Amino acid sequence: MKTNFKKLAKEGLITSNPVLKLVLGTCPTLALTTMAMNGIYMGIAVTFVLVCSNVFISALRNLIPKQVRIPAFVLIIATFVTIVRLLLDFALPELYASLGLYLPLIVVNCLILARAESFASKNGVIASAADGLFMGLGFAISLTLMGAFREILGSGAIFGIKLWDFQIGFFSSSAGSFFTFALFIALFSLIFNTIEKKKKIKSFERTNAKSNNTLTAEEEK
């Protein structure tokens, strides 16, 4: 079966956006979005784990009995999270330090287990890899946007570059993270629902026009 990359991309980035639509992985979303760079770092780490774990789980899907699929998935996911930790500690210690506790917590990030269970265990390797990539990108983009918002308002900076002295401390706090998350979900839903509504109206109008044309043709006959 041919992989529909366009559909997977649309799902991962928009229609099934893991953070703003499915509300998965909220722990790192709330804790790490104090700065835009943290969002990017976390997004890259999660994307790597998602892609690798999806590939392996998809490759082994016919071998893993359904009775032990969850422990097997967690074992595979934990392995890749450990690989990421070892790599970052060795090569990028500052990044490793900035992600801190949330790096090992990727193991229990429900996004990864959810995609393993709902997609990778039922589809081919290439499709699973693409799904992992686009879901990870959706996660990374959401976290980066939220991080940028909070950083601009909370610290008056963006990607560590100072913009102005004006700061609203609320957005750097935990309460601010919840508020920002709610705001982004509301905005995303508003934009998404508006676009869907317009599509439905256009599609309805097209259907109506077609049926009118069919009636006219039949009447002429």
Added chain:
Amino acid sequence: MNFFKSTFFKCTALLLCLTVIFGGILALLNDVLYVSPEERTNRAIQKVYGKSVEFTTIFDIDNENYNDDKLSDVEKELIISEEGRINKIYQIGNDLLFQSTGYKGYKGGTITVWVQISNQNDTLTIQKVLLENYEKQTLMSKLDSNYYKKFLIDVTDAYKNGLFFTTSGSGDFSNPVSGATYSANAGNNAVNCVLRYLGGIA
């Protein structure tokens, strides 16, 4: 024969295989990507100084042959106390860099910090206090190096004269972590260990 075709056997065998294979991969990667204690020390020092510097190790509990029991009574009194202990001491030029752990934090937890002591005009002063790690503490982002630095004191006299950091009372020496008294307690104890050591060897 039926046992080897059973679901129980298949599940167990698969989980064991995955554990062995992935465990092997991780063991190999752990070896390849190993970060030595010397490298970790370099990184910690870089964190304090912002660059690589040459240092001399005066004391380090991570040394292979180290044992608390091998310390003399005098050394034990300087390094270990009820409030905390000193883990490492390095000399960098005229500076001393300590790693110390403060006890009696929130839920009995601990805080480990790096304390940079500078020699300015023959007076030892606290230059920087950086968080290394902690157990069971809260509001660690509020542990502020500048709080300890702003009291540029002669640390050799500080501890002897009863001047050390505390969370009780008011005034310059109290409560550096607002809203988290027990966490501040452990942080203070970690810095006080250094004051105690320097006061003791003065």
